[in-house]
Amino acid sequence: MDVSIKILRYDPESDRKGHWENYIVDAEPEERILDLLHKIKWFEDGSLSFRKSCAHGVCGSDAMVINGENMLACQVLVKEVGNSLKIEPIRGLPVVKDLIVDMEPFFDSYKKVMPYLINEKEPGDRERLQSPEDRDRFEDTTKCILCAACTTSCPVFWTAESYVGPAAIVNAHRFVFDSRDEGSKQRLEILKDVNGAFRCRTAFNCTSACPRGIQVTKAIEDIKRETLLNN
Amino acid sequence: MKVIKHSFDGVIVGAGGAGLRAAIEAAPHMKLAVITKLYPTRSHTGAAQGGMSAALANVEEDNWNWHAFDTVKGSDYLADQPAVDILCKEAIDAVIELEHWGLPFSRLDNGKIAQRRFGGHTVKEGTSPAFRACYAADRTGHMILQTLYQKCVSMGVTFFDEFQVLDIKIEDGICQGVVAYELATGDIHIFETRAVTFATGGFGKIFKVSSNAHSLTGDGPGILYQKGIPLEDMEFYQFHPTGIYRLGILLSEAARGEGGILRNKDGERFMERYAPSIKDLAPRDMVSRAIATEISAGNGAGPDSDYVYLDLTHLGAETIKKKLPDITDFVRTYVKIEPIEEPIPVQPTAHYAMGGIPTDVNSRVLSDEKGTVLPGVYAAGEAACVSVHGANRLGTNSLLDIVVFGKRAGQSMVDYVTQTKPNQLSDNASNDLTKKITNLIEKEHTNEFSVAKIRKDLQDSMEENAKIFRTKETLEKQTEILEELRERYENVTIYDKGKVHNSELVEAIELDYLLDMSEATVSSALARNESRGAHSRQDYPDRDDTNFMKHSFAFKNENSANLKYRDVELGKYEPMERKY
């Protein structure tokens, strides 16, 4: 079937204003949106730029706005979104070219929350023990692939770039609720800041945007609660 | 073109599991840069699902010697046994170290790291399947990649993200640096450095149906091959039995480790006929051949009789949810069936390169079949061939390989850098690359010579002629096709002439590496007149230990390869017939 795709194009070298370009692609209902973008790039217009790698929703490269919602292009099939598509780059991060945005501010926020295990105790020569129940407490937030779909769907982030955003909080959560970690105090101190978790207005956009099904808003609420307890 | 120069003691190319592990080892001791064409967390290590083996004995009695036995037998006796001993012995500390760095392994009730069964892993040298694979649900690779990256962030490692290395400078047989292309700007960067590790991953994109990412194009092996460094054991490419039909997306062997069963169109558990003792958990080469054999015997399912079923319906919703959440989600997303209720259509998918850049056990790159070390150049991970996987890798041994030999690459860099002085690389080091790029930009675009068309013909023909079963005839046919493709490639053109994120330009250069990988694969396969592990020649169905207990070394020679050989390093285990 024919699928009509409207893509917001931008090229800093030749098209600083940006424009919508229309394409018609012959596609099967089972194909991924990423496959369609490839058909355009490979057989029609080689200058179309977008990121991609794994093509099955695990690397986090290809978050974009498809018919108004943040999705991974490799995780949505034509039959789920219909034969008329509008594709734009994710919002709130500077566009570099076409569907590619500058990810540096996103990764900077991630790094701010000390996203690594902090534990000064000598662990010995075997594994630290952790019960399955303790392990389950942070299971959900270990799934994050840093795709930025949540952060760039957040209305607070759109207006205040300094907000660390849902993804950074998710990655803080992954350690704050890990029984092996001892760095929560420092992390929660950072998240107490004006640009931290309390900026969240529980719009739930992030939770619906997350391609890994992480309960993002719940994770933010957990962090808020923990911050209050920590005080 | 803008050229920018940097000076480092060491550079690591690639930020998957192998590159990051090397970085953790080397960073405290030198001025180090990690260069990666993808953001580190986008590396394909993150796609690995099932687990990483180590004889921790958390579930039942185990020891690393049994692990080594299984690895050697699984390799069809082509692995170098001293290297396998290192892999299996160091596995235990490698897993513990990852746990200490925060890796959220799944746990047993007693709090220890959980372990599951996997293909080809047994206790007491073949007695019964072993619980040896340490895992984090079915996203073990994701957790390894995240944990190693987190560790690098905590150490303040320097990354050049979305920089693609496209050339190495070797003068008088000694490494002098690498040249990279910055994707966001089109600028060229010269990295003056005396120690370089290649950890660029696999090259599954030479085939049409593959579990590999679009980015897996064999850049590291390609760059070195073009400089006259040989590639080892390229005829051995692994096809994983259970890729989602047509898409190739992987459904981990963990599915069978947890009790999943393969069935043909009649519902028969056909692996009982091919591997009576361990059945569905036989090594991958055997299971993939069994599936291909079932399909050609007319036992395949579907309108084209070209797939079989992976049946998980008897495992129960709870096990599936807890232990196989991601892969069953892939089935729901891409096939739109509920795996708790329905069997899944699968077919073998191109998965893992046993071959690659030859190294010794200290990850030092070898420049010939005699074992001559190339000073300052190292390789680890799927890009390298140590060889610990021989003719067929066992599941869970690659995640192990990347950390064990990634670490060793880092250590070797430290040794080398502390013994040598900083070098100097002239500003014209980028000339070759600049010329290549200018050429592509200036040549007028024609559809006939587009990157995508040549690549599609390459992938389709490799799928057809050089996949699970090969013969002299199919390989000779493929040799001719590769010659034609190479001719077409000489005229390749691109439409995008811009500087910013010109991924078409990059794909054109990657296609050169894909052609190199295919040429080395087909030449090596044509010369190996036997069947061993993943290399299955229908015209030579038996293993031939008299003539082929040796590793191939393919040297680039126009459109094919010159082959030389090196004897396998044996050890405790005498080659015997491989029965399961």
Ligand SMILES: Cc1cc2nc3c(=O)[nH]c(=O)nc-3n(C[C@H](O)[C@H](O)[C@H](O)COP(=O)(O)OP(=O)(O)OC[C@H]3O[C@@H](n4cnc5c(N)ncnc54)[C@H](O)[C@@H]3O)c2cc1C
């Ligand atoms: C779907 C799937 C599931 C798997 N499951 C398992 C499993 O359960 N157990 C197991 O043991 N193994 C498994 N494997 C195999 C294993 O995951 C891989 O072999 C391993 O992760 C490879 O790691 P690596 O570090 O060598 O390469 P990768 O993780 O692929 O990383 C390659 C890196 O190199 C960079 N790079 C490449 N070219 C360039 C260049 N020119 N310039 C700069 N940077 C470059 C990339 O950006 C990337 O960072 C699986 C593989 C797949 C595909």
Ligand code: SF4
């Ligand atoms: S929480 Fe979900 S949406 Fe946000 S970055 Fe992680 S995976 Fe992406």
Ligand code: FES
């Ligand atoms: S390409 Fe990896 S998530 Fe879509």
